[in-house]
Amino acid sequence: AYENSRQKENLAVIGQMAASIAHEIRNPLSALKGFTQLQQEKDMSKDNFYPIMLNEIDRINMIVSDLLIIGKPNGSTRNKAEIGNIIHYVVSIIKPQAVRQGVEIHIQKDRDLPPILCDENQLKQVFINLLKNAVEAMPDGGNIYLIVQAAKDSLVVSIKDEGVGIPSDKIEKLGEPFYTTKENGTGLGFMVTKKIIEEHGGKIGVQSVKNKGTTVDVSLPAGPIVGSNNI
Ligand code: ADP
Ligand code: MG
Numbered sequence: 442a443y444e445n446s447r448q449k450e451n452l453a454v455i456g457q458m459a460a461s462i463a464h465e466i467r468n469p470l471s472a473l474k475g476f477t478q479l480q481q482e483k484d485m486s487k488d489n490f491y492p493i494m495l496n497e498i499d500r501i502n503m504i505v506s507d508l509l510i511i512g513k514p515n516g517s518t519r520n521k522a523e524i525g526n527i528i529h530y531v532v533s534i535i536k537p538q539a540v541r542q543g544v545e546i547h548i549q550k551d552r553d554l555p556p557i558l559c560d561e562n563q564l565k566q567v568f569i570n571l572l573k574n575a576v577e578a579m580p581d582g583g584n585i586y587l588i589v590q591a592a593k594d595s596l597v598v599s600i601k602d603e604g605v606g607i608p609s610d611k612i613e614k615l616g617e618p619f620y621t622t623k624e625n626g627t628g629l630g631f632m633v634t635k636k637i638i639e640e641h642g643g644k645i646g647v648q649s650v651k652n653k654g655t656t657v658d659v660s661l662p663a664g665p666i667v668g669s670n671n672i
Contacts, residue, residue: 461619465504465627469497500625507629510566511636522561524554524589524596524661531568532587535576543582546572550589555663557596563637564661570630571600571657577623578604578655595643596663601656607649615647 476490476497483490532546539546557564575585583603590597607615614620616635621628638645642662649655 458618462504462508465619466501469500469504473497496625500627503627504629507627507633510563510633511629518560519558520561521556522559522564523556524598524663525550527561527564527568528587528589528598531565531572534569535572538573539576539585542576542580544576544579544585545583546585546587548587548589551591554589554591554596557641557661557663559641559661560637564641567634567637567659568598568600570634571659574630575600575602575604575655575657578602578606583654591663592660594662595660598659598661599656600659601654603654606651606653606655607647608651609649612647612649 473494476494479488480490480494528548528550532548536546572585572587579585579602585603586599586601588597588599588601590599615631617628618632619628620631635645638659638661644660646658647655648658
């Protein structure tokens with residue numbers, strides 16, 4: 442009976458997910474259809490709807506990429522990686538957007554950081570999502586502090602921004618699928634981020650003050666890696 446009610450619950454969750462995904466994808470699709478029809482009619486005039494159409498296609502693409510990560514089964518590859526390399530890589534990816542917005546990224550790292558056992562691509566995705574949110578929270582520029590510290594059996598990466606902040610009653614909404622306050626957001630980034638961190642045995646915490654900034658702390662298990670060859 443327990444199995445049965447749990448299966449029912451799972452089906453209900455999948456049903457809700459499917460409905461909200463369908464809704465999110467239908468929005469840009471309807472927009473695309475409308476603008477394609479308009480473009481067809483206005484091709485002789487000077488109206489140009491291609492930028493909007495491309496934007497809507499990008500949107501569908503972003504939603505589908507995030508969903509692919511969510512759908513991916515856990516327990517994929519785990520290799521030894523250096524957090525420093527991951528951080529430098531993601532900063533290089535985000536830098537162009539940061540520079541355009543007048544956002545400066547400062548990195549502070551402890552000297553001796555232990556390696557972590559992880560799926561490196563997934564962790565890159567985590568820090569890209571978090572850094573992107575930090576940059577997007579500062580449309581008029583500011584500073585981001587990326588602080589990497591070694592704790593007892595873990596590594597803690599803090600991403601501190603001076604952005605718009607999150608009202609305290611909205612913090613619990615982070616990680617809810619499709620919760621976004623951005624015109625071009627998918628509302629999936631934080632959910633993906635949280636899922637990956639938890640699958641790595643880590644934790645994520647958020648502290649925020651409206652109009653002052655947000656700090657996201659990610660802690661990941663680290664240290665001498667059990668079960669590897671380097672005993
Ligand atoms: P998206 O970035 O596509 O909106 P996310 O899941 O990454 O989706 O984030 C959900 C929402 O959480 C954002 O729309 C924003 O309102 C809020 N948020 C997340 N990170 C920050 C941050 N660093 N500063 C302010 N708001 C944030
Ligand atoms: Mg985001």
